[in-house]
Amino acid sequence: MKFICDFMLGRLARWMRLLGYDTEYFREDHPDKLIVKAKAEAxxxxxxxxxxxxxxxxxxxxxxxxxxxxxxxxxIFPPEGEPLSRCSLCNTPIQRIEKEKVKGRVPEYVYKTQNEFYYCPVCDKIYWQGTHIDLMKEFLKRVG
Known part of the structure; x- marks a missing residue:
């Protein structure tokens, strides 16, 4: 299932992406355009x-x-996708990248202490399993 959040739900869109939901964020305050885009993309x-x-x-x-x-x-919609499988910025599925290819693109400490890296082929953001994962798990406990 795919989703689109209106301009008032940017934080929700980001959290849904982190949980693996295919979620677009519609930044404009034009309900008619939102409806057209949602229908066109199901x-x-x-x-x-x-x-x-x-x-x-x-x-x-x-x-x-x-x-x-x-x-x-x-x-209403239990998660179907894998958590941390989409770019939190643009919604593109992220891909594994060799550690050597991220040297100089991530903080030195991160490069030395992490072995698995992922990147977004659209916006080129690099991801790794850092302490933010623990923060995310704590947040989700509060969600219930």
């Missing part, structure tokens, strides 16, 4: 716009609190 719309809540293929996210937003999505 995406479920996640929105805080109460005017859209009666439309088919739309999930209204009432809460402004990220924990509650994510909990609602996970209750």
């Amino acid at each position: 995406r479920v719309i996640l929105t805080r716009n109460s005017k859209l809540m009666e439309l088919p293929g739309v999930v209204y996210i009432k809460s402004e609190i990220i924990h509650e937003q994510l909990r609602k999505v996970m209750e």
